Amino acid sequence: MRTSLKLLLALAALALSAAANAQVEAKNVWARATVQGQMGTGAFMTLTAKEPVRLVGAASPVAGVVEIHEMAMEGNVMRMRAVERLDLAAGKPVELKPGGYHVMLMDLNRTLKAGDRIAVELRFETKDKKQFTLPLEAEVRMTAPGAAMPMKH
Numbered sequence: 139m140r141t142s143l144k145l146l147l148a149l150a151a152l153a154l155s156a157a158a159n160a161q162v163e164a165k166n167v168w169a170r171a172t173v174q175g176q177m178g179t180g181a182f183m184t185l186t187a188k189e190p191v192r193l194v195g196a197a198s199p200v201a202g203v204v205e206i207h208e209m210a211m212e213g214n215v216m217r218m219r220a221v222e223r224l225d226l227a228a229g230k231p232v233e234l235k236p237g238g239y240h241v242m243l244m245d246l247n248r249t250l251k252a253g254d255r256i257a258v259e260l261r262f263e264t265k266d267k268k269q270f271t272l273p274l275e276a277e278v279r280m281t282a283p284g285a286a287m288p289m290k291h
């Protein structure tokens with residue numbers, strides 16, 4: 139009896155975490171390469187949520203501080219600023235890309251070289267205020283996937 143209850147609880151927990159992870163799909167996850175001494179860079183991806191959720195935070199082992207940023211025109215200057223959250227509607231892909239929303243990695247503890255892979259964890263909140271995390275692996279690149287590559291000779 140005890141064992142079967144434990145098993146049942148374990149299975150329930152597994153089902154719950156699987157459901158939470160399946161709520162948001164991330165594609166084309168990448169981070170921009172840095173030069174030595176550079177303290178900040180952006181991570182980008184396309185997020186599609188199965189149900190309405192909001193992105194409320196992020197973390198990465200390579201960055202002391204991680205924020206959700208947006209780029210916006212202030213007068214005629216493009217500036218970025220931190221936002222508290224980014225709402226995702228059900229089934230509607232939201233692109234985090236250079237010049238728009240991005241995950242800002244700050245206080246970097248190392249140089250990110252093209253070809254490296256770094257962990258980035260996103261934190262979401264559902265409508266009923268339940269939080270869940272989505273662990274991702276970002277490929278470090280010079281340019282966005284699919285962007286024009288320099289000519290090779």
Ligand SMILES: [Cu+2]
Pocket residue numbers: 180207208218219240241242
């Ligand atoms: Cu930024």
